[in-house]
Amino acid sequence: MKYGRVTYHPVLGTLDKRESLRFLFDDQEFEAYKGETIAAALLANGVRTLRRHEETGTPRGIYCNIGHCFECRVTIDGITGQRACLTVLKDGMNIRSGEMLPTPLKKGAH
Amino acid sequence: MTDVLIVGAGPAGLSAAISCAERGLQVQVIDEFMRPGGRLLGQLYQETDGSWWNGIEEAAKLQDKAASLGVVLKLGISVIDLNQSEDGWIVYTSTGILKAPALLLATGAAETACPIPGWTLPGVMSIGAAQVMTNVHRVRVGMRGVIVGINVLSMAIAHELELAGIKIAAMMLPAKNMINKDVGDPRKVMQSIVRLGHLAPSPLLRLGSGLMRYSSLQSLGLHLYPKRGFKVWGIPVQLRKAAVEIEGIEKVESVRVANISPEGDIVPSTSRSLPVDFVCMAGGLYPLAELAAVAGCPFRYVPELGGHVPLHNARMETPLAGLFVAGNITGIESAKIAAAQGSIAGLSIAAFHQVSGTEEDLLESIQNLRITREKASIQFHPQVADGRRRLESMFSENFS
CATH class of the missing domain: 3.50.50.60 (FAD/NAD(P)-binding domain)
Structure with missing residues (x-):
């Protein structure tokens, strides 16, 4: 389900028309507006899960949305550990969600 | 230089x-x-x-x-x-x-965390995250949610979310646990919100702010507290209910809510699931x-x-x-x-x-x-x- 944007607001006014851009998230193409963060654009497109917990594989999304908690870390154009909530999108950005990692030294490892 | x-x-x-x-x-x-x-x-x-x-x-x-x-x-x-x-x-x-x-x-x-089971599910976010997403980025955090944690900040942001057309089904406390102490205690929360009485649109809250300065009346007030809560800006504020767990597999699907005593203890066999697509956690700053x-x-x-x-x-x-x-x-x-x-x-x-x-x-x-x-x-x-x-x-x- 797409949550979309708060286009009209009774006090803050109507959103101005913005230039659109396109980006890839896990090989799927999405549309966003110039100036939007990765986290905001993905949420507007209905994507809540930004990564899997490295050890348990459970899904994670934004939590604090202002850079403190690091729950939203993703890989941007090959650079790991970037915060989706603080990164403003650029046209053609290639973003990958964080994945579960092997735990070969853990007892009962998979 | x-x-x-x-x-x-x-x-x-x-x-x-x-x-x-x-x-x-x-x-x-x-x-x-x-x-x-x-x-x-x-x-x-x-x-x-x-x-x-x-x-x-x-x-x-x-x-x-x-x-x-x-x-x-x-x-x-x-x-x-x-x-x-x-x-x-x-x-x-x-x-x-x-x-x-x-x-x-x-x-x-x-923001101070007030964790309850399920709080890492996508769709659960801090109250400040919802505020920034809504008013700054202008993106909807969901269609219908609950706010877990009742304080000055969460009440203000609840109103902001409603202004943006995002439905808040209820505000309630986080269940008391080893981390959530005061924020899960209806008496302590009541003490902190009655100070806002002069700003509140609710007659009950205004009345409360006059009466509730005395601790004996606070306890009485909580016993008389309506089970369905009172409404502030149209949002039910439920000091006698607590979020016990956030439910869902890949994302938030519902919140398990139970009645609580004036001390914040869960009343057995009162829990039920409230369907929502987002949850805001509000533990204070x-x-x-x-x-x-x-x-x-x-x-x-x-x-x-x-x-x-x-x-x-x-x-x-x-x-x-x-x-x-x-x-x-x-x-x-x-x-x-x-x-x-x-x-x-x-x-x-x-x-x-x-x-x-x-x-x-x-x-x-x-x-x-x-x-x-x-x-x-x-x-x-x-x-x-x-x-x-x-x-x-x-x-x-x-x-x-």
Whole structure:
């Protein structure tokens, strides 16, 4: 389900028309507006899960949305550990969600 | 050559930048966020005179004024480390090393977690996250949600979400556990919200604020508290219900809600699932002070100010030469107080640089801050002024 944007607001006014851009998230193409963060654009497109917990594989999304908690870390154009909530999108950005990692030294490892 | 480096472009940092630049100092401000204004940006509420306080406009005013005075503002920069040298402060950032004889830390606050099982599911976010997503990024956080945690901040943001057309099914407490103590205790929460009675549209809350100053009546009030809660801005505020668990597999699907006793204990066999697509956690705020700790600044624990705060005096000086603090890093208060503290810090920094004629303005601005604080209609903690006095005397006992 797409949550979309708060286009009209009774006090803050109507959103101005913005230039659109396109980006890839896990090989799927999405549309966003110039100036939007990765986290905001993905949420507007209905994507809540930004990564899997490295050890348990459970899904994670934004939590604090202002850079403190690091729950939203993703890989941007090959650079790991970037915060989706603080990164403003650029046209053609290639973003990958964080994945579960092997735990070969853990007892009962998979 | 930068005379002062300011970390944080919120109300405190920008006000300090303006105050420094007005006295001829070369100022550089950095912030991690992509827009200046800090947490001013999400704020939107009606003043008692009916006018709207729009944080986005307030931030733009500060930004414009700072820019007109030649303040250099750089955004999207994170501070990684800092240390003191003979020439002043060296700050290591994500884009390089910055140096200045004076350093102001105006890093604001962070949200206290109030975890319950399921809080890591996508769709669960802090209340501040929902505020920023809605008012700054203008993206919907969901269609229908609940707010877990009842306090000054969460009630204000609940109203903001409703204004943006996002439905809040209810506000309730987090279930008490080893971490959630006061925030899960209806008596403690009642004590903190009745102070807001004069601002509340609900007759019950207004009545409550008159009666509930007496602890015996508070307990009585909670026994009589309506099971369905009372409504504030059309949102049910349920002090006698707690979120026990957030349910879902890949994302939030529902919240398991149970009735609680006036002490916050779960009433057995009363839980049911409330379907929602997002949940906001609201545990309150604490001063975001890691950089002061990295700098080697001593700290004191002052609960009235929101926890551990860097030791500082009324001039916003820390015991470390050239290190200043302002805003919520010094204690949780409103944006207006943060801005006033920023102006004081700016004057103090000018005095540090031996700009002549600042002393009188500095003393006057310290006095003005005390008046602003006394008149504040919303206080995050009722004894904030006591906490400030105690901290200042701890400073003078140790460093004067």
